[in-house]
Each structure stands twice: as structure tokens, then as C-alpha cells.
Amino acid sequence: MTTNENTARIVDSFEQAKNGLPGTWLVGAREGAIHSFAAAGFPTQRVESWKYTNLNRLARGAFDPLAEIAAPDVNAWCDLFIDGCDRIVIVNGRVDPVHSTIGALADGVSVSALSDAVEEIDPDLEKQLGQIAPDEGAPLVALNTAFMRDGLVLRLAPGTVLERPVQVVHIVDSGDTALALHPRTLVVAGDNSQATVVETFAGAEGAGYWTNAVTEIRVGKNASVQHLKRQSESVAAYHTALTQVRLDRDARFYSVALTVGGILSRNEVKVAFEGEGAECKLAGGSLLRGRQHADSTTEADHRVPNTNSDQVFRNVLDDNSHSVFQGGVIVRKDAQKTDSSQSNRNLLLSSGAQADTKPELQIFADDVKCAHGATVGDLDKTSMFYLESRGIPPKQAKALLIEAFIGEILEDVAEGSARNHIESAIANWMVEAK
């Protein structure tokens, strides 16, 4: 099947499916989105922002966005559930009400599955969903809009504080069916509110499927949102994701996205500064082996004066794996006193591994601070000898250095079960490290 034929197939399946998708009020938006996807097609490497990531195989793949697969035994996945937090569990693209648990929430806090939230007419939801991350110029976002079925919707009224993290867990265990999943998460944090959201993606070993996720986050005045993402998909799966964030005045956004799964993945985080005094820290990276390819692409769009962004990305690459970091910073003409920094370091454990790193700074204001730095290297021999000379066997010494290296992405995350959740993905990867 050619890419064009496949695009036509996807449009056909939308026509069959559209009346069965949740949220009748969304039909118009879905139709617009599928047209926009059909016109643009899958992104190609001719587009600068996709230069290092080739979607050809994905674009020709017969992934099925409609199949409904009987839910597997979810109990086998319980170690992905963060202790003591509210969670939405989505299995093969559909919410699993049995394993989703929402405890008592403070007044003004609402947590629901997307498929439930869109069944009612809700002007407030209409104002947000699809408005934070628009479809224009983003074919994969448009495709998600067309097919989105489930995900998390978290809304915090002004002044509310989410006491426990909210977790959304995506599990794919679909046997031989190559599913296409288009989850959508929406977080709207009202003024002065505070929340931690964790997104977890996992799949059955060896399962081939495609997750195309969109996460929209709006952070109100002086509100604070922490967003943690653990991508532990099957190593045969494709994962493409956009997290789009909009920050109002004095808002704060802290994110960590760790990739250990997927044969090919793209994690894009874009932050638009829309109010003065806002700040964000974007951290992330990957632990890769085999032929895995992981692309981290960022954009900190400073549109107003006096905002800060800091980006910290670390990749550890073994075998023939490949990492990409495209670190975008835009400082618009009026965004004076912007303070932005960016650091990408890559640790190569094998001569077959490859790291591409590209800082992309577009600065149109003159009174700004913008720092960036990137390194690619192997394990430091002097450090290895120092550890070994203290009796630590080479494999353990290597593990200490790798964990310290990747651990820098967690620097700002407080101790607790959410942090442990990310650390356990690192620990799992280390178990199989050579």
C-alpha cells in the first residue's frame, strides 16, 4: 500500500466510524480535521521539523483505528498503577471502568474519561478541547481529533489544589490486530490551582500498534502543573505524541518525559508563553537499545516579556539505536527579558548508536538571555576506573554512571510515588543493560 492509498483508507475508515465516535457535538470538528489530514498527509522528512524522523513505514502501515478488542487481563499491568493516586485506565483505546478509580476530590476538581466528558453538552469543554492544540499545520493532531475516543479530562477550578497525582494509563494488548490509538488528554488548571498529572503508555511485549497521542494543557494565572510521562510502549510499536501547553501570567509548568519503548517514537512538547512572569522546565530523554529511534522535539515560544524556559534532555543509546533532539526556542519581538536555557547530552554505549542534536533558536528581541549546549560522548573512562578501583564491578559501575546521567532529568521532581514510577522505568531498562 502506498502512502496515498493508506491516507485514503484512513479517510474511508473515518466515514464508517464517525457516527459511532463519542460526542455528537464533535462531529463537525472531526470532519474538518479528517479533511485537513487528508490534504496534508503524513509529515515527511522534507518538513524541517521532521528532518531526522522518517515516518514512511508508519504512513504505509495498515493500523486499524476502529477495531474493538476484548480487554485483556488488566491485573497483569497493575505495577504500572501509581499507589495512592486517582487514575483513568484505558485499554486498547477504551476506558476500563473497573480499573479506573477516582476517589473523593476537592470541590472544583473534576477528573473524567474523555468519552464520558464529551457525551454531554458542555460549553466549557467546547472552549478548551481542540483549542489549546489546534489541528492547523499538524496533520497528526488533526488525525487524533478525527478519531479521538478516550483519554483523561482534568479540570481544576481557580484556587483548587489536587492533593494526589492523577494518572492516565494507556495499555495496549491487542493480539495480532495492529491498532491505531488516538488518545486525547485535556488539563485545564484554573488560576492559582496546582496539579500533578502522569501519563503512562505501555503495551504487550512484541505488539505492533500505533499510539498517536495529543495532550492539551492550559495553566491559568499563577497556577502550577507538573506533567510526567512514561513511555514504555512495546518495542515493536510506533508512538507519536504532542503535548501542547499554554501558560498564562505567572503560570508554571514542569515536565519530564521518559522514553524507553517504541521502535519509532516522537515526543513533541510545545509551550506557548501567553502571560508575563510564566516559566517552564522541560526535561526528558530516552534509554534506547536495538534499533529503537526516539525523537524529542521541543518548542518554547516566548511571546511576551519576562518569561523563563529551561530544557534538559538526556539520551542513553546502546546497540544501533538513534536519538534525535530538536530543541526549539522562539523569542518574539516583544518578549524582552526572556531567559532561556537548553542542554542536551547524549551517552553512546555502542559504536553503532547515533545521536542527532539540533538547537533551534529564533530570537527577535534584543534584551534576552539564551544559552544552549549539546554533547555526545561515551562513558568516561576515568570515572569508570575510579568506581572499579573501589571494588565496584564494571557492569555495576556502568549502571551507576548511566543512572546518574539519565537521573538529571528528574532533578526537580520531588520524592514520591510519581517520581518512583519514572525511576522504575529506568530500573527496568537497567536490568537488561549489558
Place this chain on the structure above:
Amino acid sequence: MSFLSIKNLHASVGGKEILKGINLEVGEGEVHAIMGPNGSGKSTLSYVLSGREGYDVTEGEIVFKGQNVLEMEPHERAGAGIYLAFQYPVEIPGVSNLTFLKTAVNAVRTARGQEELDAINFLKFAREQGNILEMKDELLKRPVNVGFSGGEKKRNEIFQMAMLEPSLAILDETDSGLDIDALRIVSEGVNKLRSPERSMVVITHYQRLLDHIVPDFIHVLADGRFVASGGKELALELEKEGYAKFGIDEGASAAA
């Protein structure tokens, strides 16, 4: 049987011969000082003993407690009881001193057939040893050597030695870069660790360290060979008359 026996040791770095036939016998509990100018091969000897990559032994043997040291990996040597206090301790960002030490202590304990220490007993042990060296608690929590002053780094080397309980400690220019107070603390720490079961090889350029750590024997190293050996009075001769007495021209010596 000798505790440590080095016979006719030749070693090169990058194809250049640095050690040209070293012979040294160290008995159990003895403290030997090795003195010599820059470039004489002092640090090379310490790296060869601890097994650093890139230091190639071309001839000779090293036997420690009946074991052929040259066939052992660096971590096996540490397990067997050999400890090197580095001249330039290495900074390891992201690994806390405590995590590092707990991993190391339990690795050598396992190698020695001892039980691993659990978190509580390890901390207790670390506090006890840390007090001896006046280590601030805060230094234990910080990443290994990161942001440590010169004196704190050297103190950390001796602290690690106290924790790893070696039977042979090699101190490579532990006095370099230390002011008088730091030198006193470090030397006192070393002296507390002296015991009839623990031998030490103290490598230094200057005599002043030997005022604090008084050796049983002194050897003078020049151009990869020992040119003199004797008791502690040798240090005083060196102090008075310099290395020239042994035919060494310090200005002409090669880099280390």
C-alpha cells in the same frame, strides 16, 4: 612469605617505558614511603598496582598475599584488599557519596566473603568513620567529590579507605594541594588507620608528609628505578641535601 612483593617491574604508557625494573618487598603492617621528583614514575607505580587501563606491564611480577595481581581486574584487586587514594580524586556528578560508598563497601564485603551491610548498619559505620576524619554529614549526601574543596576531596579519599578496610593502602601524593590544617586532619586519619594488619605505600614528593605519617622504610625513585632505600632518616637527608645527592637533576626530569 612476603605480603606484597614486586619483582623487576617494567611498565610503559603509550609505548614509553616509565618503570624500569622496580623491586619492592612490603611486609604486613609496614609503612613504606616512596619519594621522588616529578616524572620519576611514582604515579605510574600506583596505577599499575591498582590496574588502570593504559598502563602496560611489559616485564616482572606483583604478588600480593600469594595472588598474582597482574591477572586481576581493578575491582578484584580492591576486593583482595588493595586501595589507591588518588592524587586527583574524580568527580562523579549524579552519584551521591553515600550510594557510591554503599555499593563499594558491599562489593568488597561480598568479594571477601562477608555479609553485606544493610542501610542502617552501613549508615552507622559511615558516621563512625566519618567522625574520625571530621567529615561533614553534608559531604556524604553530595555527589562524589563534586564541589568539594581540595582538602575535602583528599579527606574523602581517606574516608573511603576507612570504609573499604584495605590491607594494602597506596596513598598517591595525598599531601599535594593541602594546607597545613588539611594535612594534619588527613595524616591523623591515616595514622588512625595504621594497624599490624594493614600495610601502606605512601607516595610523596615532599618530606613534610613524612613528619606526620612516619614510615618504616623509605625508597627514592628516579627515572623508573629505586636509587636508594633506607629507614626514616633518609627523608631527613633528602630534606637537607635534595634529590641532587642521588644524582637526580629535578629540572631535567620528564613529565609524570
